[in-house]
Amino acid sequence: MVEHSSFDLWIFRSLRRIMRAVDIHSRQLAAEFMITGPQLLCLQTLHEDGPLTTSALAKLIHVSSSTTVGILDRLEGKGWILRERSGHDRRIVLVRITATGEAVLAGAPSLLQDRLATGLRAxxxxxxxxxxxxxxxxxxxxxxxxxxxxxxxxxxxxxxxxxxxxxxxxxxxxxxx
Amino acid sequence: MVEHSSFDLWIFRSLRRIMRAVDIHSRQLAAEFMITGPQLLCLQTLHEDGPLTTSALAKLIHVSSSTTVGILDRLEGKGWILRERSGHDRRIVLVRITATGEAVLAGAPSLLQDRLATGLRAxxxxxxxxxxxxxxxxxxxxxxxxxxxxxxxxxxxxxxxxxxxxxxxxxxxxxxx
DNA sequence: GGTAAATCGTTTGACTACGAATGATTGCGG
DNA sequence: CCGCAATCATTCGTAGTCAAACGATTTACC
Structure with a gap:
């Protein structure tokens, strides 16, 4: 609480602003495409890395498994993913993207904000x-x-x-x- | 949706990991000091910049005012801040830190994670x-x-x-x- | 002075997020 | 073969977050 380096507060505020901006972008996605950022990230990951268990997916997107369950619930409700219990180990649930989900993914925008993605590429x-x-x-x-x-x-x-x-x-x- | 730059996904995942790390740190704070990150940020800001209106505080910490209300509710519940309506303009609510709040602040850790602050300085x-x-x-x-x-x-x-x-x-x- | 617009704080609803507790299932050791 | 530990998904409780809607109040304009 004493003697902060000059950069500490600067960086901290930048981090908060970034988190806020990412959150706001997620809501814009939701308004326009009926899908939020985390949901899109899940769908994208399932598309690329095939069927995954819930916990494997959670690790890939750096989110706790309890959070993942909620996101998957909503995706399943929209019919964009399927859950099926494994035959061998009935504890395991395999999650896979559906054809509808693929279609949504094809029409969805970039994972990053356009401004960020475009700006970065520039x-x-x-x-x-x-x-x-x-x-x-x-x-x-x-x-x-x-x-x-x-x-x-x-x-x-x-x-x-x-x-x-x-x-x-x-x-x-x-x-x- | 097509043609992602190589950096996009890398940066996006980094952003998510940062957000997660900040969140987890907030919960560690809550477990040890009974105060979360956003609450600490509010208290710190109120300590430094005197009594503030709700919206002014929201702007300072880069958070929407509706979010601020919830945080202030919890801080008020713990007796660390006070809300008082202004006499001149009864719409305005002035928020100030209490003596108890000051004491908590004195015992609380740095705003930034020690690791981040220390590591950066190094x-x-x-x-x-x-x-x-x-x-x-x-x-x-x-x-x-x-x-x-x-x-x-x-x-x-x-x-x-x-x-x-x-x-x-x-x-x-x-x-x- | 009276109505319309702007401002302020709050409430509501939806989503994300975590840890901790729970239930189901598997696998291991005795 | 029996029970105990480990694992996996899920549920629960709390918190943070935003936009949008709302009620109270002040200001502006006629």
């Missing part, structure tokens, strides 16, 4: 890289276990300007195993 | 700058009015353009007067 690739890496850095700090912040110090600079090779973790950055 | 200042500017860039894109994304194209490199004032907000970013 930026030089190096800046896109810097932004993505900055976010990743913050995620690392936020998700780091309570203790030892120290290791981060040896992680090297965030911007690898020389990087001609430009290896960023391939389209989808894999998460920890 | 990074070279140039990286802190890069991170903060990247976030700001995203906020700009997200909060930009629906139409004309175009202007952004002429915005130049991420460093140091920040049109319309509000370039790096000196030590502690002052909120708008």
């Amino acid at each position: 930026l030089p690739e190096q800046e896109q890289l810097a932004i993505a890496q900055s976010l990743e850095r913050i995620v690392d700090l936020l998700e780091m276990p309570r203790r030892d912040v120290a290791p981060l110090l040896e992680a090297g600079p965030i911007i690898d300007t020389h990087a001609g090779g430009r290896e960023f973790p391939s389209p989808i950055p894999e998460k920890e195993p | 990074l070279p200042e140039q990286e802190q700058l890069a991170i903060a500017q990247s976030l700001e860039r995203i906020v700009d894109l997200l909060e930009m009015p629906r139409r004309d994304v175009a202007p952004l194209l002429e915005a130049g490199p991420i460093i140091d353009t920040h049109a319309g004032g509000r370039e790096f907000p000196s030590p502690i970013p002052e909120k708008e007067p």
